Amino acid sequence: MKKIPIIIDTDPGIDDAAAIGLATHCEELDIKLITTVTGNVDINKTTENALKLLTFFDKDIPVARGMETPLLQPVYGSEVHGESGMDGFDFKASTHSVIKEHAVEAIRQLLENHDEKITIVPIGPLTNIAMLLLLYPKLKSKIDKIVLMGGSLSGGNMNGPAEFNIWADPHAAKIVFESEIDVIMIGLDVTNQALIGEEELSAAIKRGNKTAEMFNAIFQHYRDGDMENGVVMHDSCAIAYLLNPEMFTVERKHVKVVTSGPASGMTMEMFEELETNVSVATDIDSALFQEWFITILDKML
Numbered sequence: 001m002k003k004i005p006i007i008i009d010t011d012p013g014i015d016d017a018a019a020i021g022l023a024t025h026c027e028e029l030d031i032k033l034i035t036t037v038t039g040n041v042d043i044n045k046t047t048e049n050a051l052k053l054l055t056f057f058d059k060d061i062p063v064a065r066g067m068e069t070p071l072l073q074p075v076y077g078s079e080v081h082g083e084s085g086m087d088g089f090d091f092k093a094s095t096h097s098v099i100k101e102h103a104v105e106a107i108r109q110l111l112e113n114h115d116e117k118i119t120i121v122p123i124g125p126l127t128n129i130a131m132l133l134l135l136y137p138k139l140k141s142k143i144d145k146i147v148l149m150g151g152s153l154s155g156g157n158m159n160g161p162a163e164f165n166i167w168a169d170p171h172a173a174k175i176v177f178e179s180e181i182d183v184i185m186i187g188l189d190v191t192n193q194a195l196i197g198e199e200e201l202s203a204a205i206k207r208g209n210k211t212a213e214m215f216n217a218i219f220q221h222y223r224d225g226d227m228e229n230g231v232v233m234h235d236s237c238a239i240a241y242l243l244n245p246e247m248f249t250v251e252r253k254h255v256k257v258v259t260s261g262p263a264s265g266m267t268m269e270m271f272e273e274l275e276t277n278v279s280v281a282t283d284i285d286s287a288l289f290q291e292w293f294i295t296i297l298d299k300m301l
């Protein structure tokens with residue numbers, strides 16, 4: 001089977017932890033690099049959390065530390081994922097360390113040296129990706145597509161219209177959305193329907209699945225949903241799309257990113273006759289998502 005070479009750009013983050021766990025147990029994916037960015041918590045914590053997750057999952061994947069602040073606006077400290085960014089579970093100290101290259105340099109080197117195109121999977125603010133495109137625009141030709149968790153055409157989670165990953169660095173998002181790269185936007189329109197809770201985890205926990213126990217512990221501290229009805233697996237939807245695009249309804253649209261004023265961070269669908277610039281996931285088969293999630297979880301004993 002031909003594996004899909006990917007880079008995961010992340011701000012772990014409780015739902016990032018689930019996405020990274022799932023991705024590292026999908027044999028269809030060849031994760032070349034994990035890059036971290038300030039988002040849910042600051043760069044020190046997102047980087048430490050990425051290293052702790054790879055230690056927990058016993059996966060040897062290079063991690064490069066990325067941008068400490070958004071391109072132009074100040075850092076925002078979210079409480080949604082707890083103080084550490086992965087509250088609720090006592091992770092062992094990481095046995096991995098970051099590579100010496102900055103995330104943007106590490107992505108540049110990989111794109112330059114890899115024969116085939118690489119898919120980039122941002123599941124946090126887009127600061128690293130925007131910096132790459134600003135510094136090395138010629139490398140766009142080495143990017144197969146960008147499958148990002150972010151945005152929303154149906155209301156935000158940071159203010160009326162804005163979703164966190166776009167809101168946290170709207171200038172970076174504008175650069176990515178206007179890059180003319182094949183961008184697939186996996187936004188709140190679908191991720192808010194991707195719920196995992198006690199009911200879905202309990203059977204795996206009963207089977208002694210240590211990852212299910214860890215997910216159950218950190219999900220209790222994730223303030224985006226609740227364990228009874230399910231917490232929102234935003235970032236895992238980007239991984240699910242890579243492996244099962246048929247799980248989603250996707251439509252080509254022209255989407256602008258608002259970068260100033262009270263609606264800053266909004267991803268706005270433009271109806272006038274503009275060239276489309278992004279493929280937007282507008283619906284998801286939620287039952288299929290849950291089935292997929294548990295199938296991969298069962299591999300993560």
Ligand code: RIB
Nearest residue numbers: 013016123124164165234
């Ligand atoms: O809006 C949800 C997104 O913001 C997810 O990526 C979550 O981890 C936070 O970064």
Ligand code: CA
Nearest residue numbers: 013016123124
């Ligand atoms: Ca995230």
